Amino acid sequence: MSCAGLSWRDSMDCERYASHLGLDRDAVAEVEVLIPTGYGLNCEAETRAAFELLGARVRLVHVFDLLADPSALEGAKIIAFIGGFSFGDHVASGRIFANRLRFGLGEALARFVAEGGMAIGMCNGFQAMVKLGLLPGPTADEAGDQLAPQRVSVIGNERLGYRDAWVRMAVDEDSPCVWTEGLGGEGAVIEAPSRHGEGKLVFADEALRSQLEAEHRIPVRYADAEGRPTQDWPANPNGSVGAAAGLCDRSGRVFGLMPHPEAFLYPENHPRWIARRDAGEDPGYGLGLRIYANGLRAASQG
Template sequence: MASNPASLLAELAPDLDPAAVAQLRVLVPTGYGLNCEAETAAAFELLGARVEQLHVAELLADPNRLRGCAILAFIGGFSFGDHVASGRVLANRLRFQLGDALARHVADGGLAIGMCNGFQVMVKLGLLPGPLVSADPADRLAPQRASVVGNDRHGYRDAWVRMRCDPASACVWTRGLDLIESPSRHGEGKLVFADNEIRAQLEAEHRFPVRYVDAAGEPTEAWPANPSGSAGGVAGLCDRSGRVFGLMPHPEAFLYAENHPRWVARDDAAATQARHGLGLRVFANGLRAALVSPD
């Protein structure tokens, strides 16, 4: 891994100005059973962004803490122990105590990313898939139109997966990426929708930026390449703008080449030459998008 953010950016994202990246503020809410703050913060800090870890209770007490934030990162873990359903309790608290501030963050061009439990929260919160029609007001969160439910094969699974990115998607986080490998660890990861029409619309709009793929690189619903059984191999979802993105696997857990379980044995040139993990490219893309004013 490069020794400092400037040299890492020069290797990974030479079009990014380290001074500009250093001015970007990333907010990482923590607490209540969430436990991936260290690696999520590291993903942005390695690239030179300013990261603030803030307990959810403090954010709810003062929603103004969200102002001036370029990126909001919903992290993985087990919020409130997943005792009701994964992400449900945290999503309710955020919607009813922070909903207006979250809607304003997105409407003003702010970015958001969520991994695993963070994705579950974003879906149950209404941030994803977000507005589907022009009638949805931009100053309020959209209603919940999707959910993340138990895997087809019951039980918690922890293993690495491969995802293929959709080049036609508006998702800024996956732009320019082809295959992503990441750990996947969850028992509730199957994405479902309120009705078939919503799913069809999202398919038509290329709102599924990442899909689980098999050894041949083709989208799959088969276990274990697809640990949840999500239809069409869907592993993540973005909003219409492409600036809000969530996925079940953990790109924040693949920041270093050595994170990969086969990093010594891998024989593809890109893997052996890179000093960073492929997951870091996702976060570099987010920082790049944060430096560009939305249309």
């Protein structure tokens, strides 16, 4: 498996994490993840580590090169849209990045997803995905060979300004999202850093929001200390209606969220890691890895 190319510590962790998280190491080693980089995107190191620590192969491709040669998507099973400040967040977060992709790579991206490809986006990546139409994706009546029109957006936080703090997310157990499968349950939450100034998820109309709710396409919601979805700040850092922290498409293979699970790969990443360790709550790895493990498991199983 690809653990062999990592540093000594990461190689040891890779073997252990794959075992703890129930991954078939040989199957995961065949999964290639493509990460577009450049133009202000800046979380490629953490995102690359998230997949490599679980044994996958990762390829970084500058957005310019991807637009110049869409065939660079070939061979990848997962595309990961990373966080950062693409194009300086001019006009709106993720808008210019999304437009560049839609008009330069739109058909290739739509075909990638239609043919079974998977995608995940964090923070700026999620902002771009909703403006690109990858989320919530095409309706049942729309052709899969074209990107869907934009139906949701991510706008400025209700409490204006950039918010950088850890948040909890409750998981919808009934969601079709393969990335969050098995992570829910009573009192269970996902914790991750959240750092953004534009994170409030809004919908084209109430009918769309109701439909996505009914289809359990909001896999994660900001939660309070008891694990209950909440509108209250600061547990809900941006005021998203229904505490929505992310979305998935109809297939469950395309997922985006505002927080950064790629920033919780090691136990030491958590601000209370010593207290968690002493209380016996430390499984030996950062809990953000569970999301990426789910994605790799689904990709490796086809």
